[in-house]
Structure formats: structure tokens, C-alpha cells
Amino acid sequence: MSERENQINRLLSGLKDAEPYIRACAVLSSDAFPLASWTDYYDDEDEMARYFSRFISAAEIAGEYFGIGGADRVYLKGERGYVVVFQVNENAHFACALEAGARMDEALKSIRTCALKLAEVI
8 A cells, every 4th residue: 555545544544533423435536536435334435435426426517507616515414414525636525424413513624624634645
């Protein structure tokens, strides 16, 4: 494993320690290739990354259609939780799934901080 991969994995692990309501997260390249992921809840991390990629793709398409630009941040609130995406840089996005009990002000701060640190690594 490369040093960059190690740094990314440490950042994801640190985020999980800081925000216990995170169920899964993934760093995805702009062409939807998973660079790294973390989950204790889902068996297939590749499948999880594909769902995050679809979510990001739908947001990008909607942004283009409505003329508001690319997806810098995307939020989805469901009955049992949230999906949050932050653009890391022009080459990557960072997606997280959280349980419903998450305090979103704190969670968003932790996720944004992690995304900024990922931007330094990627």
C-alpha cells in the first residue's frame, strides 16, 4: 500500500473515531473510481462505492440541467439517516452515510475537515 493510501485510510479511520454515527464513507475519483472506503456495516465496499458514485452522478447531472454548476456539496436526508457528499477537489469527492441520530452540525464540521485534509493528500 502506498503512503498516500495509508494517509487516506488514516483520515477515514480518524473521522470514524470523531463521528460515531458514520456508517460508511468513500473517497471517489471524478471518474467514479473508488480510491478508498470504510464501513463496518456493509459487506461489499465496491458496491457501496458504486451507490455513492450514482448519487454524485445524479447530483452533477441535476446541477448541469438547472444551470447551477457541479456538485460541490450534496445532502440527502432519509427516514433513517443521511448521505453527505463534499467535493475534495476537481479530481475527487468524499461521500458519507450517517445514522439518523447524528448531530448534523457537528457531523458536517467533521466531514468537511476530513475533506479538506483529503485535498492535501490527493
